[in-house]
Amino acid sequence: MRFSNAYTDRPLVGLLAALVAIGSAAPTMAESFEDVTDTVMKGIGDRAAAWGDFDNDGWVDVYNGDLWHNEGGKKFTKVDGPFGRAGIWGDYDLDGDLDLYLYNSGKLIQNNGSDGFKDVSDILAKRPIDVSRGAVWGDFNGDGFLDLYITGYEIWDEREEWHDVVFKNNKGESFTQVWQTPEIQRARGVTCADYDEDGDLDIYVSNYRLQPNWLWRNDGDFMFTNFAVEAGHVDGDGDLGAYGHTIGSAWCDFDNDGHLDLFVGNFSHPPAYQDRCKIYRNVKSADVFKFQEQAGEIIRWQESYASPAFGDYDNDGFVDLYHTTVYDGDDSVLFRNTSAQLSPEGPPNDLPADTSPLGTWTLTDVTDETKTRHSGSYQAAWADFDNDGDLDLLTGGRLLRNPGNSNHWLKVRLKGDAVNAFAIGAQVRVHVGNWRITRQVEGATGEGNQNDLTLHFGLGKRTDPVEIEIRWPDGTRQSAKSDVDKTAEITKK
Numbered sequence: 001m002r003f004s005n006a007y008t009d010r011p012l013v014g015l016l017a018a019l020v021a022i023g024s025a026a027p028t029m030a031e032s033f034e035d036v037t038d039t040v041m042k043g044i045g046d047r048a049a050a051w052g053d054f055d056n057d058g059w060v061d062v063y064n065g066d067l068w069h070n071e072g073g074k075k076f077t078k079v080d081g082p083f084g085r086a087g088i089w090g091d092y093d094l095d096g097d098l099d100l101y102l103y104n105s106g107k108l109i110q111n112n113g114s115d116g117f118k119d120v121s122d123i124l125a126k127r128p129i130d131v132s133r134g135a136v137w138g139d140f141n142g143d144g145f146l147d148l149y150i151t152g153y154e155i156w157d158e159r160e161e162w163h164d165v166v167f168k169n170n171k172g173e174s175f176t177q178v179w180q181t182p183e184i185q186r187a188r189g190v191t192c193a194d195y196d197e198d199g200d201l202d203i204y205v206s207n208y209r210l211q212p213n214w215l216w217r218n219d220g221d222f223m224f225t226n227f228a229v230e231a232g233h234v235d236g237d238g239d240l241g242a243y244g245h246t247i248g249s250a251w252c253d254f255d256n257d258g259h260l261d262l263f264v265g266n267f268s269h270p271p272a273y274q275d276r277c278k279i280y281r282n283v284k285s286a287d288v289f290k291f292q293e294q295a296g297e298i299i300r301w302q303e304s305y306a307s308p309a310f311g312d313y314d315n316d317g318f319v320d321l322y323h324t325t326v327y328d329g330d331d332s333v334l335f336r337n338t339s340a341q342l343s344p345e346g347p348p349n350d351l352p353a354d355t356s357p358l359g360t361w362t363l364t365d366v367t368d369e370t371k372t373r374h375s376g377s378y379q380a381a382w383a384d385f386d387n388d389g390d391l392d393l394l395t396g397g398r399l400l401r402n403p404g405n406s407n408h409w410l411k412v413r414l415k416g417d418a419v420n421a422f423a424i425g426a427q428v429r430v431h432v433g434n435w436r437i438t439r440q441v442e443g444a445t446g447e448g449n450q451n452d453l454t455l456h457f458g459l460g461k462r463t464d465p466v467e468i469e470i471r472w473p474d475g476t477r478q479s480a481k482s483d484v485d486k487t488a489e490i491t492k493k
Contacts, residue, residue: 414470
Protein backbone atom coordinates (compact mmCIF):
# COMPACT_ATOMS: atom_id res chain seq x y z
CA MET A 1 0.00 0.00 0.00
CA ARG A 2 1.22 3.47 -0.79
CA PHE A 3 -0.03 6.82 0.42
CA SER A 4 1.01 10.40 -0.16
CA ASN A 5 3.65 11.92 2.07
CA ALA A 6 2.51 15.20 3.55
CA TYR A 7 5.88 15.82 5.16
CA THR A 8 8.45 15.56 2.38
CA ASP A 9 10.10 18.83 3.33
CA ARG A 10 11.65 17.61 6.59
CA PRO A 11 15.30 18.68 6.92
CA LEU A 12 18.01 16.16 6.18
CA VAL A 13 19.42 16.62 9.66
CA GLY A 14 16.16 15.41 11.22
CA LEU A 15 16.07 12.45 8.90
CA LEU A 16 19.62 11.42 9.79
CA ALA A 17 18.94 11.77 13.50
CA ALA A 18 15.94 9.49 13.22
CA LEU A 19 17.96 6.92 11.32
CA VAL A 20 20.56 6.87 14.06
CA ALA A 21 17.85 6.36 16.71
CA ILE A 22 16.12 3.47 14.95
CA GLY A 23 18.82 1.94 12.81
CA SER A 24 19.29 2.25 9.09
CA ALA A 25 16.77 3.29 6.46
CA ALA A 26 16.63 -0.31 5.31
CA PRO A 27 16.95 -2.52 8.41
CA THR A 28 18.28 -6.01 7.97
CA MET A 29 15.50 -8.47 7.28
CA ALA A 30 15.28 -11.76 9.08
CA GLU A 31 16.48 -14.82 7.28
CA SER A 32 14.08 -17.50 6.17
CA PHE A 33 12.00 -19.06 8.93
CA GLU A 34 12.75 -22.68 9.71
CA ASP A 35 9.90 -25.18 10.00
CA VAL A 36 10.77 -27.07 13.21
CA THR A 37 7.38 -28.70 13.78
CA ASP A 38 8.42 -32.29 13.25
CA THR A 39 11.32 -32.05 15.69
CA VAL A 40 9.85 -29.66 18.26
CA MET A 41 6.08 -30.23 18.43
CA LYS A 42 5.00 -32.87 15.94
CA GLY A 43 1.23 -33.25 15.70
CA ILE A 44 0.31 -29.76 16.91
CA GLY A 45 -2.67 -29.37 14.54
CA ASP A 46 -4.00 -26.16 13.01
CA ARG A 47 -6.77 -25.06 15.38
CA ALA A 48 -6.61 -21.50 16.71
CA ALA A 49 -3.66 -21.11 19.08
CA ALA A 50 -3.10 -19.25 22.36
CA TRP A 51 0.40 -18.72 23.75
CA GLY A 52 0.75 -18.51 27.53
CA ASP A 53 3.22 -19.58 30.23
CA PHE A 54 0.80 -21.69 32.28
CA ASP A 55 3.45 -22.97 34.74
CA ASN A 56 5.34 -19.66 35.12
CA ASP A 57 8.71 -21.19 34.30
CA GLY A 58 9.70 -18.46 31.84
CA TRP A 59 9.14 -20.59 28.73
CA VAL A 60 5.93 -19.84 26.87
CA ASP A 61 3.56 -22.77 26.29
CA VAL A 62 0.72 -23.01 23.80
CA TYR A 63 -2.88 -24.26 23.78
CA ASN A 64 -4.83 -25.17 20.65
CA GLY A 65 -7.27 -27.78 21.91
CA ASP A 66 -4.29 -29.64 23.30
CA LEU A 67 -1.92 -28.15 25.86
CA TRP A 68 1.73 -28.19 24.84
CA HIS A 69 4.39 -27.64 27.50
CA ASN A 70 7.58 -25.89 26.42
CA GLU A 71 10.63 -27.88 27.52
CA GLY A 72 13.26 -25.14 27.62
CA GLY A 73 12.75 -24.09 24.00
CA LYS A 74 13.94 -27.50 22.74
CA LYS A 75 10.66 -29.36 22.37
CA PHE A 76 7.01 -29.38 23.44
CA THR A 77 5.19 -32.20 25.21
CA LYS A 78 1.44 -32.70 25.63
CA VAL A 79 -0.14 -32.15 29.04
CA ASP A 80 -3.16 -34.16 30.11
CA GLY A 81 -6.24 -32.31 31.23
CA PRO A 82 -9.96 -31.73 30.73
CA PHE A 83 -9.45 -29.81 27.50
CA GLY A 84 -10.94 -29.97 24.03
CA ARG A 85 -11.27 -27.39 21.25
CA ALA A 86 -9.87 -23.87 21.08
CA GLY A 87 -9.51 -21.42 23.96
CA ILE A 88 -7.78 -18.36 25.39
CA TRP A 89 -5.71 -17.71 28.53
CA GLY A 90 -6.63 -15.48 31.46
CA ASP A 91 -6.17 -15.65 35.25
CA TYR A 92 -9.83 -15.34 36.26
CA ASP A 93 -9.33 -16.25 39.96
CA LEU A 94 -6.21 -14.13 40.59
CA ASP A 95 -4.14 -17.00 41.92
CA GLY A 96 -1.19 -16.22 39.63
CA ASP A 97 -1.83 -19.11 37.23
CA LEU A 98 -3.30 -18.80 33.74
CA ASP A 99 -6.73 -20.40 33.29
CA LEU A 100 -8.48 -21.30 30.03
CA TYR A 101 -11.84 -20.35 28.58
CA LEU A 102 -12.72 -22.73 25.74
CA TYR A 103 -15.03 -20.64 23.58
CA ASN A 104 -15.62 -23.48 21.10
CA SER A 105 -17.21 -25.60 23.83
CA GLY A 106 -18.18 -23.09 26.53
CA LYS A 107 -15.90 -24.68 29.15
CA LEU A 108 -13.89 -22.92 31.86
CA ILE A 109 -10.73 -24.75 32.92
CA GLN A 110 -9.07 -23.74 36.18
CA ASN A 111 -5.29 -24.00 36.50
CA ASN A 112 -4.39 -25.19 40.02
CA GLY A 113 -0.64 -25.11 39.53
CA SER A 114 1.06 -28.33 40.60
CA ASP A 115 -2.39 -29.87 41.22
CA GLY A 116 -3.25 -29.71 37.53
CA PHE A 117 -6.36 -28.50 35.71
CA LYS A 118 -10.01 -28.73 36.73
CA ASP A 119 -13.22 -28.21 34.74
CA VAL A 120 -15.17 -25.52 36.64
CA SER A 121 -17.70 -24.74 33.91
CA ASP A 122 -20.52 -24.95 36.45
CA ILE A 123 -19.60 -21.45 37.70
CA LEU A 124 -20.49 -19.95 34.31
CA ALA A 125 -23.89 -18.54 33.50
CA LYS A 126 -25.84 -20.77 31.13
CA ARG A 127 -26.22 -19.79 27.48
CA PRO A 128 -28.60 -21.15 24.81
CA ILE A 129 -25.53 -22.54 23.04
CA ASP A 130 -21.99 -23.23 24.19
CA VAL A 131 -20.29 -23.07 20.81
CA SER A 132 -18.78 -19.73 19.74
CA ARG A 133 -16.25 -18.55 17.15
CA GLY A 134 -14.42 -16.26 19.54
CA ALA A 135 -14.11 -14.64 22.95
CA VAL A 136 -11.85 -12.18 24.72
CA TRP A 137 -10.75 -11.62 28.32
CA GLY A 138 -10.89 -8.09 29.71
CA ASP A 139 -11.59 -6.26 32.94
CA PHE A 140 -14.56 -4.25 31.69
CA ASN A 141 -15.68 -2.74 35.03
CA GLY A 142 -12.28 -2.00 36.55
CA ASP A 143 -12.60 -4.23 39.61
CA GLY A 144 -9.38 -6.13 38.87
CA PHE A 145 -11.07 -9.37 37.79
CA LEU A 146 -11.15 -10.52 34.17
CA ASP A 147 -14.56 -10.64 32.54
CA LEU A 148 -15.50 -12.36 29.27
CA TYR A 149 -16.97 -11.11 26.01
CA ILE A 150 -18.29 -14.13 24.05
CA THR A 151 -19.48 -13.97 20.45
CA GLY A 152 -22.75 -15.61 19.43
CA TYR A 153 -22.47 -16.50 15.76
CA GLU A 154 -24.83 -19.10 14.26
CA ILE A 155 -25.62 -22.67 13.32
CA TRP A 156 -25.98 -22.27 9.56
CA ASP A 157 -27.81 -25.50 8.74
CA GLU A 158 -30.42 -24.87 11.41
CA ARG A 159 -30.72 -21.14 10.70
CA GLU A 160 -30.15 -20.35 14.38
CA GLU A 161 -28.20 -17.40 15.70
CA TRP A 162 -27.42 -15.78 19.04
CA HIS A 163 -26.51 -12.51 20.67
CA ASP A 164 -22.98 -11.75 21.84
CA VAL A 165 -22.84 -11.61 25.64
CA VAL A 166 -20.67 -10.24 28.44
CA PHE A 167 -20.05 -12.38 31.51
CA LYS A 168 -19.16 -10.53 34.70
CA ASN A 169 -16.54 -12.16 36.89
CA ASN A 170 -17.87 -12.22 40.45
CA LYS A 171 -14.48 -12.03 42.22
CA GLY A 172 -13.38 -15.39 40.85
CA GLU A 173 -16.29 -17.33 42.33
CA SER A 174 -18.79 -17.28 39.45
CA PHE A 175 -19.70 -15.56 36.17
CA THR A 176 -23.02 -13.82 35.53
CA GLN A 177 -24.36 -12.59 32.21
CA VAL A 178 -24.79 -8.82 32.58
CA TRP A 179 -25.14 -7.60 29.00
CA GLN A 180 -25.93 -8.74 25.50
CA THR A 181 -25.80 -7.05 22.12
CA PRO A 182 -29.06 -5.27 21.27
CA GLU A 183 -29.17 -7.05 17.92
CA ILE A 184 -27.80 -10.26 16.48
CA GLN A 185 -24.93 -10.31 14.01
CA ARG A 186 -22.80 -13.26 12.94
CA ALA A 187 -19.79 -12.40 15.07
CA ARG A 188 -16.46 -14.14 14.52
CA GLY A 189 -13.30 -12.67 16.04
CA VAL A 190 -13.32 -10.21 18.94
CA THR A 191 -10.47 -8.18 20.39
CA CYS A 192 -10.11 -5.40 22.99
CA ALA A 193 -8.11 -2.22 23.37
CA ASP A 194 -8.46 1.07 25.18
CA TYR A 195 -8.31 2.90 21.86
CA ASP A 196 -9.47 6.23 23.32
CA GLU A 197 -7.09 6.00 26.30
CA ASP A 198 -9.76 6.82 28.87
CA GLY A 199 -8.79 4.00 31.21
CA ASP A 200 -11.23 1.25 30.23
CA LEU A 201 -11.24 -1.46 27.59
CA ASP A 202 -13.26 -1.05 24.41
CA ILE A 203 -14.27 -3.99 22.21
CA TYR A 204 -14.06 -4.50 18.45
CA VAL A 205 -16.16 -7.29 16.96
CA SER A 206 -15.63 -8.78 13.51
CA ASN A 207 -19.04 -9.58 12.02
CA TYR A 208 -19.55 -11.96 9.11
CA ARG A 209 -22.26 -12.28 6.40
CA LEU A 210 -21.68 -8.81 4.89
CA GLN A 211 -22.70 -7.19 8.17
CA PRO A 212 -21.22 -4.04 9.74
CA ASN A 213 -18.64 -4.51 12.45
CA TRP A 214 -19.06 -3.18 15.97
CA LEU A 215 -16.85 -0.96 18.09
CA TRP A 216 -18.27 -1.12 21.59
CA ARG A 217 -17.14 1.94 23.53
CA ASN A 218 -16.97 1.11 27.20
CA ASP A 219 -19.19 3.54 29.11
CA GLY A 220 -18.60 1.91 32.49
CA ASP A 221 -20.67 -0.39 34.69
CA PHE A 222 -21.05 -2.90 31.82
CA MET A 223 -22.70 -0.39 29.54
CA PHE A 224 -21.49 -0.28 25.94
CA THR A 225 -22.29 2.00 22.99
CA ASN A 226 -21.65 1.01 19.39
CA PHE A 227 -19.33 3.84 18.38
CA ALA A 228 -18.17 2.38 15.06
CA VAL A 229 -19.71 5.14 12.94
CA GLU A 230 -18.87 8.04 15.25
CA ALA A 231 -15.28 6.87 15.66
CA GLY A 232 -14.65 7.09 11.91
CA HIS A 233 -16.77 4.43 10.20
CA VAL A 234 -14.78 1.44 11.37
CA ASP A 235 -17.96 -0.59 10.80
CA GLY A 236 -16.96 -0.96 7.16
CA ASP A 237 -17.60 0.78 3.88
CA GLY A 238 -21.31 0.62 3.27
CA ASP A 239 -20.95 3.07 0.38
CA LEU A 240 -19.73 0.21 -1.80
CA GLY A 241 -22.99 -1.64 -1.43
CA ALA A 242 -22.10 -4.31 1.10
CA TYR A 243 -19.97 -4.68 4.18
CA GLY A 244 -17.30 -7.32 4.35
CA HIS A 245 -17.23 -10.85 5.65
CA THR A 246 -14.94 -10.00 8.55
CA ILE A 247 -13.40 -13.00 10.28
CA GLY A 248 -10.62 -11.50 12.37
CA SER A 249 -9.29 -8.05 13.27
CA ALA A 250 -6.35 -6.86 15.32
CA TRP A 251 -5.05 -3.78 17.11
CA CYS A 252 -1.53 -2.49 16.50
CA ASP A 253 0.43 0.75 16.58
CA PHE A 254 1.33 0.69 12.91
CA ASP A 255 3.00 4.11 12.76
CA ASN A 256 4.67 4.26 16.20
CA ASP A 257 2.81 7.40 17.27
CA GLY A 258 1.75 5.86 20.60
CA HIS A 259 -1.90 5.25 19.64
CA LEU A 260 -3.35 1.86 18.72
CA ASP A 261 -4.50 1.56 15.12
CA LEU A 262 -6.96 -1.02 13.84
CA PHE A 263 -6.61 -3.61 11.09
CA VAL A 264 -9.76 -5.29 9.77
CA GLY A 265 -9.19 -8.53 7.89
CA ASN A 266 -12.04 -8.98 5.45
CA PHE A 267 -12.82 -12.23 3.69
CA SER A 268 -14.01 -10.79 0.38
CA HIS A 269 -15.60 -12.50 -2.61
CA PRO A 270 -14.71 -11.23 -6.11
CA PRO A 271 -17.52 -8.65 -6.55
CA ALA A 272 -16.01 -5.21 -6.05
CA TYR A 273 -18.79 -3.96 -3.80
CA GLN A 274 -17.61 -6.01 -0.82
CA ASP A 275 -15.19 -4.57 1.71
CA ARG A 276 -11.53 -5.44 1.24
CA CYS A 277 -9.05 -5.53 4.12
CA LYS A 278 -8.75 -2.15 5.82
CA ILE A 279 -6.38 -0.33 8.13
CA TYR A 280 -7.57 2.59 10.20
CA ARG A 281 -5.14 5.10 11.67
CA ASN A 282 -6.02 6.24 15.19
CA VAL A 283 -5.71 10.03 15.29
CA LYS A 284 -6.01 12.16 18.41
CA SER A 285 -7.28 15.76 18.30
CA ALA A 286 -7.45 17.39 21.72
CA ASP A 287 -9.07 14.63 23.80
CA VAL A 288 -10.99 13.02 20.92
CA PHE A 289 -9.80 9.91 19.09
CA LYS A 290 -11.06 9.12 15.60
CA PHE A 291 -9.96 6.66 12.96
CA GLN A 292 -8.91 7.60 9.44
CA GLU A 293 -9.14 4.87 6.83
CA GLN A 294 -5.93 4.66 4.85
CA ALA A 295 -6.86 4.88 1.20
CA GLY A 296 -5.79 2.43 -1.48
CA GLU A 297 -5.15 -1.27 -1.44
CA ILE A 298 -3.83 -2.32 1.95
CA ILE A 299 -2.61 -5.74 0.98
CA ARG A 300 -2.96 -7.62 -2.27
CA TRP A 301 -6.41 -9.08 -2.67
CA GLN A 302 -7.13 -12.71 -1.94
CA GLU A 303 -10.61 -14.01 -1.36
CA SER A 304 -10.34 -15.92 1.89
CA TYR A 305 -8.34 -13.81 4.37
CA ALA A 306 -9.08 -14.96 7.91
CA SER A 307 -6.91 -14.34 11.01
CA PRO A 308 -4.45 -11.41 11.17
CA ALA A 309 -1.62 -11.35 13.71
CA PHE A 310 0.84 -8.50 14.28
CA GLY A 311 4.42 -8.86 15.45
CA ASP A 312 7.79 -7.24 14.73
CA TYR A 313 9.47 -10.33 13.30
CA ASP A 314 12.62 -8.53 12.07
CA ASN A 315 13.13 -6.38 15.19
CA ASP A 316 13.33 -3.13 13.23
CA GLY A 317 10.81 -1.36 15.49
CA PHE A 318 7.88 -1.54 13.07
CA VAL A 319 5.12 -4.05 13.58
CA ASP A 320 4.57 -6.52 10.72
CA LEU A 321 1.46 -8.43 9.65
CA TYR A 322 0.84 -12.12 9.11
CA HIS A 323 -2.55 -12.89 7.62
CA THR A 324 -4.00 -16.38 7.08
CA THR A 325 -6.32 -17.59 4.34
CA VAL A 326 -8.65 -20.58 4.33
CA TYR A 327 -9.50 -21.42 0.69
CA ASP A 328 -7.43 -23.79 -1.43
CA GLY A 329 -5.39 -21.68 -3.83
CA ASP A 330 -5.13 -18.74 -1.42
CA ASP A 331 -1.92 -18.45 0.59
CA SER A 332 -1.32 -16.97 4.00
CA VAL A 333 0.98 -14.01 3.63
CA LEU A 334 3.67 -12.24 5.70
CA PHE A 335 3.72 -8.50 5.05
CA ARG A 336 6.73 -6.55 6.30
CA ASN A 337 6.05 -3.02 7.48
CA THR A 338 8.48 -1.06 5.31
CA SER A 339 7.20 2.38 6.27
CA ALA A 340 10.45 2.83 8.21
CA GLN A 341 12.42 3.01 5.01
CA LEU A 342 10.44 5.98 3.74
CA SER A 343 9.42 7.93 6.85
CA PRO A 344 11.88 7.08 9.64
CA GLU A 345 11.21 10.25 11.63
CA GLY A 346 7.65 9.27 12.28
CA PRO A 347 4.69 11.55 12.78
CA PRO A 348 4.48 14.26 15.42
CA ASN A 349 2.11 13.61 18.27
CA ASP A 350 -1.51 14.65 18.66
CA LEU A 351 -2.32 15.72 15.12
CA PRO A 352 -5.60 17.45 14.34
CA ALA A 353 -8.26 15.03 13.16
CA ASP A 354 -8.32 16.48 9.66
CA THR A 355 -4.59 16.10 9.08
CA SER A 356 -3.62 14.05 6.05
CA PRO A 357 -1.98 10.69 6.76
CA LEU A 358 1.66 11.18 7.52
CA GLY A 359 4.46 9.46 5.80
CA THR A 360 4.19 6.78 3.19
CA TRP A 361 2.68 3.69 4.73
CA THR A 362 3.86 0.56 2.97
CA LEU A 363 3.54 -3.17 3.44
CA THR A 364 5.83 -5.44 1.43
CA ASP A 365 5.06 -9.09 0.72
CA VAL A 366 8.03 -11.12 2.05
CA THR A 367 6.28 -14.49 2.19
CA ASP A 368 8.56 -16.28 -0.24
CA GLU A 369 11.80 -14.80 1.13
CA THR A 370 10.90 -15.83 4.66
CA LYS A 371 9.37 -19.21 3.72
CA THR A 372 6.18 -18.54 5.65
CA ARG A 373 3.68 -19.48 2.93
CA HIS A 374 0.88 -21.74 4.16
CA SER A 375 -2.77 -22.17 3.30
CA GLY A 376 -6.04 -23.25 4.80
CA SER A 377 -5.82 -22.12 8.43
CA TYR A 378 -7.39 -19.81 11.00
CA GLN A 379 -4.33 -20.28 13.23
CA ALA A 380 -1.86 -17.37 13.60
CA ALA A 381 -0.06 -16.38 16.79
CA TRP A 382 3.38 -14.94 17.62
CA ALA A 383 5.69 -15.83 20.50
CA ASP A 384 9.40 -16.17 21.22
CA PHE A 385 9.22 -19.84 22.17
CA ASP A 386 13.01 -20.34 22.34
CA ASN A 387 13.78 -17.06 24.19
CA ASP A 388 16.34 -15.93 21.64
CA GLY A 389 14.89 -12.44 21.27
CA ASP A 390 12.88 -12.74 18.06
CA LEU A 391 9.30 -13.74 17.39
CA ASP A 392 8.41 -17.17 16.09
CA LEU A 393 5.16 -18.01 14.36
CA LEU A 394 2.61 -20.79 14.81
CA THR A 395 0.28 -21.12 11.82
CA GLY A 396 -1.30 -23.84 9.73
CA GLY A 397 -0.24 -26.48 12.22
CA ARG A 398 3.43 -25.56 11.70
CA LEU A 399 5.87 -24.00 14.13
CA LEU A 400 8.14 -21.62 12.22
CA ARG A 401 11.33 -20.68 14.04
CA ASN A 402 12.75 -17.24 13.35
CA PRO A 403 16.57 -17.30 13.15
CA GLY A 404 16.68 -13.54 13.67
CA ASN A 405 19.18 -10.91 12.64
CA SER A 406 21.52 -8.37 14.20
CA ASN A 407 18.79 -5.96 15.36
CA HIS A 408 18.24 -5.43 19.08
CA TRP A 409 15.12 -6.13 21.10
CA LEU A 410 13.39 -5.85 24.45
CA LYS A 411 10.74 -8.04 26.06
CA VAL A 412 8.48 -6.77 28.83
CA ARG A 413 6.68 -9.11 31.20
CA LEU A 414 4.13 -7.37 33.41
CA LYS A 415 2.92 -8.58 36.80
CA GLY A 416 -0.26 -7.07 38.17
CA ASP A 417 0.56 -8.00 41.79
CA ALA A 418 -2.65 -9.98 42.44
CA VAL A 419 -5.02 -7.67 40.57
CA ASN A 420 -5.28 -8.91 36.95
CA ALA A 421 -2.01 -10.64 37.60
CA PHE A 422 -0.99 -10.93 33.93
CA ALA A 423 -1.97 -7.33 33.13
CA ILE A 424 -4.29 -8.17 30.22
CA GLY A 425 -5.36 -4.85 28.71
CA ALA A 426 -2.21 -2.97 29.73
CA GLN A 427 -0.38 -0.82 27.17
CA VAL A 428 3.39 -0.40 27.16
CA ARG A 429 5.32 2.27 25.25
CA VAL A 430 9.03 2.19 24.57
CA HIS A 431 10.52 5.55 23.65
CA VAL A 432 13.06 5.32 20.83
CA GLY A 433 14.04 8.62 19.23
CA ASN A 434 10.86 10.26 17.95
CA TRP A 435 8.97 6.99 18.10
CA ARG A 436 6.66 5.71 20.83
CA ILE A 437 6.58 1.99 20.06
CA THR A 438 3.38 0.73 21.65
CA ARG A 439 2.23 -2.80 22.41
CA GLN A 440 -0.66 -4.14 24.48
CA VAL A 441 -1.23 -7.32 26.49
CA GLU A 442 -4.02 -9.02 24.54
CA GLY A 443 -6.89 -11.13 25.78
CA ALA A 444 -7.39 -12.43 22.21
CA THR A 445 -6.65 -11.40 18.64
CA GLY A 446 -7.78 -12.32 15.12
CA GLU A 447 -10.34 -15.12 15.33
CA GLY A 448 -9.75 -16.87 18.61
CA ASN A 449 -5.96 -16.67 18.71
CA GLN A 450 -3.72 -15.13 21.36
CA ASN A 451 -0.17 -13.81 21.06
CA ASP A 452 2.27 -14.22 23.93
CA LEU A 453 1.37 -12.10 26.98
CA THR A 454 5.05 -11.13 27.26
CA LEU A 455 5.37 -8.05 25.04
CA HIS A 456 8.05 -7.90 22.37
CA PHE A 457 9.73 -4.76 21.02
CA GLY A 458 12.17 -4.60 18.13
CA LEU A 459 14.70 -1.78 18.59
CA GLY A 460 16.67 -1.75 15.34
CA LYS A 461 20.31 -0.75 15.93
CA ARG A 462 19.64 0.99 19.23
CA THR A 463 22.00 -0.19 22.00
CA ASP A 464 21.55 2.29 24.85
CA PRO A 465 18.94 1.76 27.61
CA VAL A 466 15.34 2.56 26.73
CA GLU A 467 12.61 4.34 28.64
CA ILE A 468 9.45 2.32 29.29
CA GLU A 469 6.01 3.71 30.05
CA ILE A 470 3.30 1.36 31.35
CA ARG A 471 -0.38 2.17 31.48
CA TRP A 472 -1.95 -0.53 33.61
CA PRO A 473 -5.52 -1.79 33.01
CA ASP A 474 -6.82 0.45 35.82
CA GLY A 475 -5.40 3.53 34.06
CA THR A 476 -2.49 4.12 36.42
CA ARG A 477 0.90 4.86 34.89
CA GLN A 478 4.38 3.69 35.76
CA SER A 479 7.83 4.33 34.32
CA ALA A 480 10.83 2.04 34.08
CA LYS A 481 14.13 1.74 32.25
CA SER A 482 15.85 -1.28 30.78
CA ASP A 483 18.92 -2.33 28.86
CA VAL A 484 18.37 -3.82 25.43
CA ASP A 485 18.40 -7.54 24.55
CA LYS A 486 16.79 -8.68 27.79
CA THR A 487 13.42 -9.45 29.38
CA ALA A 488 12.30 -6.75 31.80
CA GLU A 489 9.93 -8.03 34.50
CA ILE A 490 7.91 -5.14 35.90
CA THR A 491 5.52 -5.41 38.85
CA LYS A 492 2.74 -2.90 39.40
CA LYS A 493 3.51 -0.48 42.22
